[in-house]
Amino acid sequence: DAGVIxxxxxxxxxxxxEVTLRCKPISGHDYLFWYRQTMMRGLELLxxxxxxxxxxxxxxxxxxxxxxxxxASFSTLKIQPSEPRDSAVYFCASxxxxxxxxxxxxxxxxxxxx
Amino acid sequence: xxxxxxxxxxxxxxGAIVQINCTYQTSGFNGLFWYQQHAGEAPTFLSYNVLxxxxxxxxxxxxxxxxxxxxxxLLKELQMKDSASYLCAVRNQAGTALIFGKGTTLSVxx
Numbered sequence: 001d002a003g004v005i006x007x008x009x010x011x012x013x014x015x016x017x018e019v020t021l022r023c024k025p026i027s028g029h030d031y032l033f034w035y036r037q038t039m040m041r042g043l044e045l046l047x048x049x050x051x052x053x054x055x056x057x058x059x060x061x062x063x064x065x066x067x068x069x070x071x072a073s074f075s076t077l078k079i080q081p082s083e084p085r086d087s088a089v090y091f092c093a094s095x096x097x098x099x100x101x102x103x104x105x106x107x108x109x110x111x112x113x114x
Numbered sequence: 115x116x117x118x119x120x121x122x123x124x125x126x127x128x129g130a131i132v133q134i135n136c137t138y139q140t141s142g143f144n145g146l147f148w149y150q151q152h153a154g155e156a157p158t159f160l161s162y163n164v165l166x167x168x169x170x171x172x173x174x175x176x177x178x179x180x181x182x183x184x185x186x187x188l189l190k191e192l193q194m195k196d197s198a199s200y201l202c203a204v205r206n207q208a209g210t211a212l213i214f215g216k217g218t219t220l221s222v223x224x
Contacts, residue, residue, distance in 0.1 A: 033211055042216035043157070043201065056211065091156060098209050100164070102147050105156035 004106035006092050012112045018080040021109045023092030024073055033093045033103060034067055034077050043091070049075065082113045116140045118215035120202050125221045126192050134187045134218045136202030144208045148176050148187045149201040151217065157201055161187070189220075197222045 005024040013019050025032050033048040047057040052069045060067070064083070069075040079086055089110050093103035118138045126132040138146070145164045149157040163169055163178035163185060175188040189196055199219045203212040 035214075043214040045211050045213065048211045050209075055209075098205065100145070100162040102149070102159035102162060102203075103212065105158070107156050 004092055004094050004104050006090075006106035006109050008109060009107060010110045010112075012114065013082055015083055015113055016081045017113075018078065019082045019086075019111060019113075021077040021090050021092075021111070023075045023077075023106060025075070025092070025094030026096075026104055027073065029094035029096045029104075030072075031095045031098065031103075032069060032075050033095075034075070035091045035093065035105075037089045037091060037108075038087075046077070079111075082111075084113045087111055087113050116204075116206065116213055118202055118204060118213060120200075120215045120218045122216070123219045123221070125223065128192055128194060128222060128224050130192050131188065131190050132192060132220065134189070134200050134202075134220065136185045136187075136215060138183050138185075138202070138204045138215075140183075140204050140206040140213065142206040143180060144205045144210075146176075146178055146185050147203040147205075147212060148174075148185075149203060149214075151199045151201060153198070160200075192222050194222050194224065196220065 007022045034046040035043050037043045045059045047067045049069045067077045089108045091105050091108045093105040095103045120136050148160040150160050151157040161176040168177045173190045178185045199217040201217045202215040
């Protein structure tokens, strides 16, 4: 399996622009998670899905952030409009159930908003 | 509220043993995980504890005390490649997502 695939790996955008991050989970995994990592705040949960249904979005910072999972093999995280404080590494992770083997993370998208 | 505490940084020398501690206060408990993250890379799964006691896996071991809200990761025979950030994560209820600590950056020198 190719693992969790995220695109793009790096994104530099100007403040106010729309940014869309993409994730393809491991085939057969029924949970998908979006996390954001910064030096100050560490790894923070933004939202997660189970069988394509959003379960908990309480970590989404504000209305500028939205996430969708239209099918079992694809998810997007959108920021509109983007702000400099959104600069971070965004990780997507997936898992089969919520058992002892934890999550498999993608390589992440490093977002810089200037 | 929920809180997971780890030391920010630790240093050690090759061949030594190091213990990274993690304390947590969460609304419930349904498992504790340790992840390793090399600079610029994704976190990778190391270990899982749900019952009290020690879980051993090669050079790495993880311990849990649920009554104390405490875990540690023990790394033996340290190698340079063990230089990384080590993240403690807790699942507070079945079916919910992991909550991560800020991580401990371990530097191994020769």
